[in-house]
Amino acid sequence: MGKGRGMTTTKQKSLKRVVSVLAATLALCTVSASAQAQEIQLTGPLAGAPAVRKLRLHRKGRFEIAPAVSFTLLDEYQRTILLGGRLQYNFTDWLAFGAWGAVGSAIRISTYLTDQIQNVNAGRRAADPGTAANPNGTSLDRQLTAGNVGPDFKKQLGGIDWVVAPQFTAVPFRGKLALFQSIYLDTDLYFFGGPAFVGLKERANCNSCAGVFKTSTRVAIAPTFGLGINFYINKWSALGFEYRGLPFSWDTSGFDTAGGGKDKKFPDNRITDDDRRFNFNQLLTVSYNIYLPFQYRVSE
């Protein structure tokens, strides 16, 4: 029986499929290659034009003086409100160098935990005031906390006295904002970073610490970084909001929590550097930025 026109063998069918698939693949490859080639045909009046024309250069060549208030976040024992400011020079509209400085010793607000410890501690001392021969009292609570909690717990807490942070600021994003479709503001989003010098008050190191709750100061050096957004109110001023990370180790409570036992994770009845804990300190800053000279430049 000969092969008719409509009759094909299995081998022929397979060959057909392979050739068809190859042809379709070739077609698809040709299409995508041509589509890619079409992209380079971009012509017209906007071809090669910058993304933004006549951009108001709020920063370029201007000094920035920004009084600021900063609030610490996620504090365990006391919240600190730092009063200070930022002074920087903007070399270009996207790069600046300056410093942020603030004083934190003026406003400190104790947390619920601090109040709770102080209240409990005051109650214990009232119930068991101790004697000249045994100043730490006789109760178990008084004796176990003699080296950790002083008469006024708030006075032994660690605090940030001041911060000075030279920093570079990069401003990669510049834009505008429509508020309620009636108020229009220029904005920019920036990132900053640099070293920070932090003046700290902490409980002083001691070897025999029962009843000794003196504090000392030191300067910690830590990295600081963050991001912020500015809303330009007029030609020479802006309102700024900033988030800052300031991680370093310090003793926030004045407790003897480490230095002894396995891996130094147990109390050793002394206050030492081992009692410092790593804290990722965080701050929110609100600033009012003033730019000098008062007139900004405009890009082409």
Next chain:
Amino acid sequence: MKSSPIGLLVAVALGIFPAQSWAAGKSHAAGKAAAAKDSKGATDSAVVDADASGAGAPATDAAAAGDTAGSVTATPAPGGDDSATPGGGSGLDDICKIDPAACPNLDMDKEAARPLKEQIFAVQQAYALRVRRLELQLGWSVSMNDQFVSHPAPVLALNYYITNVLAIGINGEYYLNNDKEFNAQVRRSARVAVPLTEYQWAAALNFTYVPAYGKFAGFGDFIFHYDAYVVGGVGAISVRPIPVIDPDNRNFSFEPKLAFNAGIGLRIFFNRWFAAVLEVRDYVFNDKLENLTVDRNPANKNTWYGETSLTNNVQAQFGVAFFIPPSFDYRLPK
């Protein structure tokens, strides 16, 4: 092998089609080049004409006459000679042929010199319209104000935009709790225990209002759009105390509490249906804390709870948003 030639024909056809498009682009370029060549020693108007016509040939009259682009007027040439106008007799010339009375007579030099007082919108045509679109948010939240127990949680939210600025929606999250080492240190050092609370889930019905939108130019090169919103709602949060005063006897069960929430958020659009979301929201609820004292009968459940406290659970949320349907039509051109 019957279908193989068909496939090859399709391949050739598809290959030729875009190749022609590409060739058209080349011819533009060629036209430009030719026009530029023609206009050497004459004017730049030939280049303008070449762009307008796409051929380059009609530019020769103007170039030969020494006209400039600025001197070309919309006035028809005497006798209806179309060749005097760029483009080879189209556009305004057609109007003049149909109705000479309606034929505009503009001096382009004067028109070009007129000061433009056209109203320009500070933010033209919102990049992504939200009206009648569903927003699906997927995210991860972290607690911002609980230094004792962290409450990270995956978050899912659905919002339907009734108008371009107002949405109604729901959200839910499932908490993972982490009792920090710091708590044990405080208990050991000061012999003071602070009541702790862990969360299980939260769900809420919310209203979202979008009062602000804008755009940023990134590195002066690309532009992305964003909007800022406020959100508020009411729902429930399931919580229970972590037993720290008498953990040997007390074992609390989760109980849902009425919770109000309010927050602000920022949405950064990568395209018209996909955005990154940053949000800070405060969930406020009345929390029943563990009793700080132990009763003589510690197994009595009625003595386990102490005072109630209005608790603020401030969370920061990071996530992405998908808008469905992904495309939309503008009602107005601007």
